[in-house]
Amino acid sequence: MAKIKKTIRRINIKADLCNGCRLCEIMCSAAHSTPKYGTINPARARIQIIRDPLKDIWLPVFAGEYTPAECSGRLNYEIDNKSYGECAFCRAVCPSRGRFVEPDSGLPLGCDMCQSDPELETPACVEWCMRDVLTYEEREVEVEEEDLKLDEMKIGLEALANRYGMDEIKDAVARMSQKA
C-alpha cells in the first residue's frame, strides 16, 4: 500500500491540573451548536469531565471512535490510591454508556477537533481551558494509505442501524423520501 502524509491532531491532557470548571464542556457544546455559539449544553459536548470530586477525580476525556459492541471490561484501576472505573479512561463512544451521545437522538458524538470554516486555531476546549490542562498538537506523519474514515453522517447511520435494525432505517428513509 502507498504511503501518504497525514496530519495527526492531538489534544494532550494533564489531568492533575484540572480544577473541574467544565468550561471545556461548555465551550465545546457552544462551538458545535447551530447556529454557532447559539446554544449551550454540556451533554452535547465531545469532551467530558469524568468527576468524582471527593475522590479527587476530575478527568477530561474526549469522544473517540464509535464502537457498536458492548464492552466486556468493567475493571477498576487503582492509581495513586484513587480508584477509577475503566470507562473513565476509555474514549470510545459505545452502547454501554450514555456518554458522548446526542441526548435527543442517541446518535454518537465524536471529537472533530473543532474543524470548521473558518478554521479555529485550536479546538474550543483548548482555547478556553485556563489551567493549561489541555494542549493542542499537530504533527505530520507518513502512514499507510487506508480507507477514508466514515464521516459523521455514516457513523450516525451505523449507530441507528445498530439500534433499530437496518430494515427500520430503510423503511424510514423510504417513507421520508415519499413525503419529500
Added chain:
Amino acid sequence: MRYAETGYNLEVDLATGNIERVQTDPKLAETLLGGLGTCLKIMWDRTTPDTHAFDPENPLIISSGLMAGTPAFSSNRTLICTLSPKTNLLAYPMGGGFFAPELKYAGYDKIIFTNKSPKWVYLWVHNDKVEIRDAEHLLGTGAIEVQDLIREELNEPNAQVAAIGTAGELKSYIATVEMGRGSASRMGAASVWGDKKIKAVAVRGTKDVNLADGPAFLEALKDMRAFVDERNHNRLSSKNIMDIHTGVGSPQAMEIVDESWHTGGFSWGNARYRKKDFWNDELEEAWTKIQYGAIQRFISCYACPQQCGALIWHEEDPPYMAKCYSKLSYLFGSETEDQNFSWKILSKSFRYGVDSFSTPQVLAMAVEMRRDGVLKEEDFAATDEYPACPPPEEKQEVFLWILDRIGKGQGIGKILALGTKAAAEKIGVNPEHYAHNITKGEEQMNVKLGMLDPMYFLMFATNEKQSVPQIEGNWTQDAFRDPKDREEFVKDWIHLPHERFIKYFLDWEPKSREGGPFMNPEYPTPEIASDIVDWMEEIHNYDDSLGICCGMGGFCLKPAYHVHNYYKFVSTAAGIDVDQYGLRKIIHRSRNLHRAFQMRRGMTRADDAPPADHWRHRFPELEEKLLTTYYNFKGWNDDGVPTRIRLEELDLGYVADELEDLGILKKVETTDEDKETWESRRKEQWGY
C-alpha cells in the same frame, strides 16, 4: 424561543404531591432579570406580612440566576429564597458549585415548593421526569454523604444534589444547604427545608440553554478572559491592601497562608476581642505545612476560571470541599491556634450541615455561658446517649462536643441550634449581652473596632443580606497613606460608576492622631458614604439576580464584572435590550421591591443598626444623619420606606398602594415639582 432563561418553573406542592411545569412571563426577566429579582416578585405575591417561615404557605424557592447555564464566567450561584425563621425577613443565601446550571439544563429556572410533606422526601428532577421520592431511609445522613448516596441510588453519577444534613432535619437556624462545592448558609433557610421535610433535591439535565446572540456574547467573554488572565498574572499591589484582596475570585484564603490580617483584625472567642499580635513566622511556617498538606487540589465552581475552593483530605477526617473564610472561623471561636483543628471541625460541620459563620459564634457563646454559670455543668454532663463535655481548658474538644450536640439535636444542642439570639432568649439571659454580634437577629462578621467608619456603619445597619461581606468589596477597606499610591490606584479604575468617585478616593486620608476633615469619621461624608455604599450594594444585586459569584463582581477590588459590562452579557445572552443604565434601573426596581418587602414584614428604621459594640467610639448624631442621608439618597423617606415617587418610576405603584394600605407609607400629595426634583437628582446620581 427564550434566551438565557428556560422560561419554566417547577411548582411542587408537597402536601398533595402535585408537580407542575409552569411557563413564566417573559416580561419578568425584562423587569427583574432572574435569581433574586424574580424570587422577590414571587415572595411579594405569595406571602403576607403575617406569613411565618414555618407556615405551609411560605414558598421555598430554589433558583438559578439569569446567567446560569450560559458561559458567563462564574455564573453558578444557586439561590435559596424563603422567609427566615431567624429574622422573620427574607432569606436568600446562595451557594456556588454546579447545581443551578444543571437545573437550567433540565429545563427549569426555579423550583418552587409549597406546603409541607407528611414524610421525608427528596425531589428527583431529570429533564421532564420529576418525581418526589421517599427519603425516610436517608434520615440522619450527613449533608455531604447523602449527595453520593442519592447519586448511587439514582445511578446518575452526573446528577447534582443539594441537601441538608442532620442540622437542617432538626430545623436548626444555623443549618446549611450543601451542594457539592458550595453551601447556602444564612438566615435559617435550610431549616425551612427541614420544616417541609425535604432532605435533598437532585437534578440532571441534558437540554439546551439558548443565547440570543452567541457570537457577540463570546466577544464580551473574550474581553473578560483577557482581563482575568492579566490580573492572574499581575495581581494588584499589596502595598495598601491585603494579599487575599489582590486577585480576582473570592478572597484567595485557600491559596494564601499569611493570615496576619484576618487573625489580627477579627475577634476571638465570643466575638469579644482581637489578638492583634497573634501571627508570627513560626505560625506561618506551621500553617503552611498544615494547609498545603490538607489541600489535595484547588478547585473551581462551574464556568469559573478561578479556583477559590479546595478539596481537603486531612488526616483521617472524611473529605470535603472547603471555601475561603471558614478556614479560620472555628479557630477564632475556640481561641486555639492549631490549624489542624480547623480542617477537622470543618469536616464535621459540613456533614452536619451548619454555617461556619454563625456556628463558631454559637459555640463560643456556649463556652462563655458555661464559664459564667449561665449554662450549668449539668448541661454538659454525660447522658445515656453521649459522654460528658471535656473540661473548659480542652478548648478544641469542648467545641467538638458542643457541635455534636447541635448536629445531633441532643441536650443543650437543641437550644444552641437556634443561633445566638434565639438561644440566649430561650436560655433566659439578656440576649444583648451574649448574642451581641448580630444585626436583625443574624450573626455578623466578628470584628470589633475602634472608631466608627461611616461606610461600614451603613453597610452593617442597612444591608439587605444582613451580612456585611455580602455588600462590601469594590471599595478599599482603608484609605491609602501616600497620595501617589492613590493616584496610581485610580488610573485604571475603570470599574467606578462615575468619575466623581475618583475624587472621593483621592481626598480620602487614613486616620491619624491629629484628625482632619478627610478622615474617619468625618469622611466619607454622609453624602459620599451613601454614594459609595449604594454602588457597592448595586453590584452585589447584579450578581444575585444574574447568579454570578460575587468573587468576580461585588466582593472584589477592580473585579471582572462591573457596571460597565454586566449589560453586555445580559443583552447578548438574554436578548434584553438594555444598556448599563437600563440594567441599573432594573436592579433598582429589584432593590426597592426588596426594601418594601422587608418593611411590609415589620422592619423599621430602628432595625437598621449595627451590633451595639461593633465600634468603641460611636457618634449617635452622625449615625442618625448617615441613615437619613442614605435613605433620602435612595429615594426613601426618613423612616427608610421607598416613597411613592420612587416606587412609581420603577413601575412599582402596586407596592406603594399596599404599603399605604398597611399604614407603612404615609400618603403624601406629590406635586409635579417634587417629581421633577427627584428626577433630576436621579439623573445626577445614577445617570438615567
